[in-house]
Amino acid sequence: MYFFDLDGTLLDSNGIWLDIDIAFLGRYHIDPVPADYTEYVTHHTFPDAAAYTRDRFRLPLSPEEIAAAWQEMARRAYGEQLELKPGARDFLLRARGAGIPCALLTSCMPALCRAALERHGLTGLLSPVLTTAELGLEKGDPALYRRVAGAFGLPPEDCALFDDSPVACGAARAAGWQVFGVADPIFAPRGEELARICGPGRFPFAFSDPLPLL
Numbered sequence: 240m241y242f243f244d245l246d247g248t249l250l251d252s253n254g255i256w257l258d259i260d261i262a263f264l265g266r267y268h269i270d271p272v273p274a275d276y277t278e279y280v281t282h283h284t285f286p287d288a289a290a291y292t293r294d295r296f297r298l299p300l301s302p303e304e305i306a307a308a309w310q311e312m313a314r315r316a317y318g319e320q321l322e323l324k325p326g327a328r329d330f331l332l333r334a335r336g337a338g339i340p341c342a343l344l345t346s347c348m349p350a351l352c353r354a355a356l357e358r359h360g361l362t363g364l365l366s367p368v369l370t371t372a373e374l375g376l377e378k379g380d381p382a383l384y385r386r387v388a389g390a391f392g393l394p395p396e397d398c399a400l401f402d403d404s405p406v407a408c409g410a411a412r413a414a415g416w417q418v419f420g421v422a423d424p425i426f427a428p429r430g431e432e433l434a435r436i437c438g439p440g441r442f443p444f445a446f447s448d449p450l451p452l453l
Contacts, residue, residue, distance in 0.1 A: 247403035247423035318354035326446030384414035
């Protein structure tokens with residue numbers, strides 16, 4: 240069975256949050272976005288990042304108002320703007336034609352995930368949609384992949400993850416899954432690491448490639 244990440248794998252979306260930071264802070268004449276600010280908000284939850292943003296820039300908004308503004312900007316991007324990676328839809332169609340079940344396994348917020356899938360007509364090609372928010376485990380935890388394989392009654396070696404993140408690929412590999420690394424600019428400096436994790440011929444994986452055999 241194939242499992243796909245969304246952001247940076249099927250969807251060309253990894254740069255969207257920096258774009259949102261630039262647009263949101265630009266409303267308050269904060270330009271450029273400080274690099275250490277981006278580092279902080281990237282690695283903290285929405286509520287923490289919103290509170291930090293208010294306090295750091297002394298914005299006349301509550302953390303809840305800031306988070307709501309971010310979510311609305313992201314909803315528009317996922318539902319109206321972001322494009323699929325080249326060949327992604329055709330790959331899913333080929334997998335369906337070959338009788339290979341495909342599911343989504345993502346840390347994207349469920350509402351944003353649904354908006355992107357509906358826009359690109361992928362809902363019927365990816366079932367079920369599994370999110371870390373609903374599963375209560377992060378993609379860097381091998382326990383996530385063991386749980387998912389068990390839920391489908393599959394041995395780990397019959398599960399394949401397609402992902403752009405070295406952390407996610409490493410955790411899935413530790414759980415016994417097959418892993419295929421999809422290149423994305425955000426992880427370009429870690430290409431050698433991802434190649435080692437995935438193994439020969441599995442990074443960079445392109446959606447124009449043949450369907451992997453499990």
